[in-house]
Amino acid sequence: MKKINFKAVLALTTVLLVALLATGCGGQESKQSEQSKDQQGEEKLKVGFVYIGPVDDAGWTAAHEQGRQYLEEQLPYVDASDYVENVPENPSDAERVITQLVEQGNKIIFTTSFGYMDPTINVAKKYPDVTFLHCSGYRTAENVGAYFGRMYQARYLSGLVAGKATKSNIIGYVAAFPIPEVIRGINGFTLGVRKVNPDAKVKVVWTNTWIDAAAAKDAAVALLDAGADVIAQHQDSPGPQQAAEAVGKLGIGYNSDMSKMAPKAVMTSPVWNWGPYYVDTVKAIKEGTFDSTPKYGSLTYWGGLAEGVVGLAPFGPMVSEDTKQLVEQEKQRIIGGEWDVFTGPIKDQKGEIKIPDGQKMSDQELLEMNWFVEGVEGTIK
Amino acid sequence: MNQEIIVAILATAITAGTPILYAALGEVLAERAGILNLGVEGIMLVGAVSGFILALHTANPWTGLAVAMLAGGLMALIHALLTVTLKANQVVSGLALTMFGTGLSGYLGKAYVGKPLPVPFKVTPIPVLSDIPVIGPVFFQHDPLVYLSYILVPALWFFVFRTRAGLHLRAVGENPAAADSMGINVFFIRYIYVIIGGMLAGIGGAYLSLHYVPSWMENMTAGRGWIAVALVIFATWNPANALWGAYFFGGLDALGFRLQTLNVMISPYFLKMLPYIFTIVVLILVTKRNITNHIGAPQALGLPYDREER
Numbered sequence: 001m002k003k004i005n006f007k008a009v010l011a012l013t014t015v016l017l018v019a020l021l022a023t024g025c026g027g028q029e030s031k032q033s034e035q036s037k038d039q040q041g042e043e044k045l046k047v048g049f050v051y052i053g054p055v056d057d058a059g060w061t062a063a064h065e066q067g068r069q070y071l072e073e074q075l076p077y078v079d080a081s082d083y084v085e086n087v088p089e090n091p092s093d094a095e096r097v098i099t100q101l102v103e104q105g106n107k108i109i110f111t112t113s114f115g116y117m118d119p120t121i122n123v124a125k126k127y128p129d130v131t132f133l134h135c136s137g138y139r140t141a142e143n144v145g146a147y148f149g150r151m152y153q154a155r156y157l158s159g160l161v162a163g164k165a166t167k168s169n170i171i172g173y174v175a176a177f178p179i180p181e182v183i184r185g186i187n188g189f190t191l192g193v194r195k196v197n198p199d200a201k202v203k204v205v206w207t208n209t210w211i212d213a214a215a216a217k218d219a220a221v222a223l224l225d226a227g228a229d230v231i232a233q234h235q236d237s238p239g240p241q242q243a244a245e246a247v248g249k250l251g252i253g254y255n256s257d258m259s260k261m262a263p264k265a266v267m268t269s270p271v272w273n274w275g276p277y278y279v280d281t282v283k284a285i286k287e288g289t290f291d292s293t294p295k296y297g298s299l300t301y302w303g304g305l306a307e308g309v310v311g312l313a314p315f316g317p318m319v320s321e322d323t324k325q326l327v328e329q330e331k332q333r334i335i336g337g338e339w340d341v342f343t344g345p346i347k348d349q350k351g352e353i354k355i356p357d358g359q360k361m362s363d364q365e366l367l368e369m370n371w372f373v374e375g376v377e378g379t380i381k
Numbered sequence: 382m383n384q385e386i387i388v389a390i391l392a393t394a395i396t397a398g399t400p401i402l403y404a405a406l407g408e409v410l411a412e413r414a415g416i417l418n419l420g421v422e423g424i425m426l427v428g429a430v431s432g433f434i435l436a437l438h439t440a441n442p443w444t445g446l447a448v449a450m451l452a453g454g455l456m457a458l459i460h461a462l463l464t465v466t467l468k469a470n471q472v473v474s475g476l477a478l479t480m481f482g483t484g485l486s487g488y489l490g491k492a493y494v495g496k497p498l499p500v501p502f503k504v505t506p507i508p509v510l511s512d513i514p515v516i517g518p519v520f521f522q523h524d525p526l527v528y529l530s531y532i533l534v535p536a537l538w539f540f541v542f543r544t545r546a547g548l549h550l551r552a553v554g555e556n557p558a559a560a561d562s563m564g565i566n567v568f569f570i571r572y573i574y575v576i577i578g579g580m581l582a583g584i585g586g587a588y589l590s591l592h593y594v595p596s597w598m599e600n601m602t603a604g605r606g607w608i609a610v611a612l613v614i615f616a617t618w619n620p621a622n623a624l625w626g627a628y629f630f631g632g633l634d635a636l637g638f639r640l641q642t643l644n645v646m647i648s649p650y651f652l653k654m655l656p657y658i659f660t661i662v663v664l665i666l667v668t669k670r671n672i673t674n675h676i677g678a679p680q681a682l683g684l685p686y687d688r689e690e691r
Contacts, residue, residue, distance in 0.1 A: 206649060215603065218634055222639045223642055242596075
């Protein structure tokens with residue numbers, strides 16, 4: 001083509017604009033607050049949220065969204081109407097969105113995905129009078145707190161359920177990435193399984209994806225073929241539970257109550273419950289008692305069953321009364337505080353004592369966990 | 382590995398390969414007509430979400446499938462309009478279509494995330510055939526869409542290489558000017574096959590949301606559209622090769638998971654890389670001149686056709 005084709009240029013521009021609108025801007029919806037004052041005309045405390053996914057993802061972001069709604073219900077003086085969905089984790093987008101929330105008058109901002117850690121710290125330097133809280137990271141500052149939940153405790157409880165249910169003594173675990181959070185979950189789960197069933201093994205298959213439901217399902221099918229009769233998962237999609245249901249086996253979901261997706265398979269699901277933490281934190285900041293100093297390893301806050309940040313979704317009808325009682329008993333033991341999941345004696349995969357009798361792993365050790373406990377079949381690459 | 386495991390891997394290879402196969406068959410047709418469509422990933426997503434929504438509301442997976450085809454065809458129509466009529470750059474238009482499809486499907490599916498589909502395509506073993514040892518469980522214990530693909534592949538192969546209409550299709554992709562002078566309507570043919578290609582990609586997407594993991598999740602195709610584009614090259618633009626190529630690519634994941642359960646560690650990153658490595662190897666082979674004449678890319682692939690510049 002020798003001459004410039006204006007039609008083509010026009011067409012390309014149109015398509016690019018449409019694509020840009022659909023993916024870039026259209027995907028991000030910022031709910032602007034209309035009334036930031038309550039009836040008495042008093043200034044409300046504005047709280048903003050940054051989300052990695054859509055609020056109805058039935059998983060990670062949905063859990064934070066429920067926490068945000070709970071916060072608004074519980075504290076009438078809070079206006080938490082500014083939240084931004086689908087924010088990419090790259091520094092430029094994340095910093096822009098966080099800065100925008102500050103400029104809209106939010107005094108407290110929760111950034112709810114690992115990749116927002118550095119952007120949060122960077123923006124926080126410019127706004128010392130705003131308090132930031134970042135989920136699942138390890139960096140803090142004067143006005144930046146790091147928070148997370150002890151999901152391994154809920155996974156331990158779900159492990160008890162799985163250990164009671166298995167007949168083949170092989171439990172499949174579809175896991176996403178070999179990072180400490182996932183490894184800690186597998187170990188906590190396995191300790192629960194072995195508590196009630198010392199002969200059972202937990203077979204791990206890595207998928208290297210959080211979201212690919214088809215791959216997660218294939219992984220579960222491979223585990224079922226290898227003899228597993230209960231499928232647990234650290235995946236955002238219900239694929240593994242559907243695979244278990246298809247062949248009449250059982251499963252343990254994750255993130256949200258997955259029983260809707262596979263009612264005959266799902267016995268329970270470890271779930272997040274951020275509401276109480278959001279309420280407590282906002283209260284503390286308003287009253288001036290908030291302190292971002294890391295107290296739990298590198299975290300400012302690491303709540304578990306005791307604080308209600310993690311828990312189990314309602315049990316399916318296949319779970320026996322005995323098992324429910326046992327779970328309740330162990331739950332109270334953890335809430336009591338004198339015992340936690342990672343209290344020795346704990347052996348590693350080779351059968352060597354890793355944590356001596358009576359010794360508790362420190363929070364920092366837990367946050368950096370990179371080895372499997374005895375009973376796990378699989379490798380950490 | 383015993384026979385049972387091998388059968389299981391092969392059967393999984395077929396189900397895992399089927400969504401890629403449909404999308405690749407569609408792309409074979411479009412590229413045979415000379416139009417490169419890199420929008421497959423986006424079209425699959427739109428097919429997956431629209432099929433899911435309709436199947437859920439009508440309680441019938443077949444209406445879902447029909448709507449997925451319609452939606453895929455409409456998406457492809459945008460591409461045809463831009464690249465055939467407006468002669469836009471095919472690569473840019475295709476990439477834009479993928480971005481558009483990703484955003485659009487996420488938007489349409491917002492209210493449907495995490496909803497179960499009570500009426501998915503179910504596994505229906507074929508009587509008699511499914512009882513044959515090894516072959517039965519590998520090939521004949523699947524869902525209707527897999528069986529449909531068994532028929533579609535030889536039919537398409539026959540159509541492309543043995544019929545007059547197929548000859549016209551190939552002529553348009555090889556040398557549109559010559560085809561035009563023979564009285565073949567190049568624009569019409571290109572429109573038709575790009576649209577049919579989009580419909581097939583729509584089926585590929587719907588296969589995921591209506592059978593594989595009957596549910597909708599954002600980005601649930603997870604790169605399968607791109608594998609399909611690579612597969613077309615790997616299959617040297619031949620529907621028959623696309624079949625076993627799709628099963629091979631699909632089987633790699635299944636094999637990786639099986640090996641993990643046997644405590645054999647092959648890095649999943651390596652396995653995920655393999656389809657592309659094979660594609661590059663094939664690409665190098667087909668650029669050799671003497672091979673190109675037999676199995677190479679359609680000569681006019683990616684080039685807009687303008688009658689006035691003939």
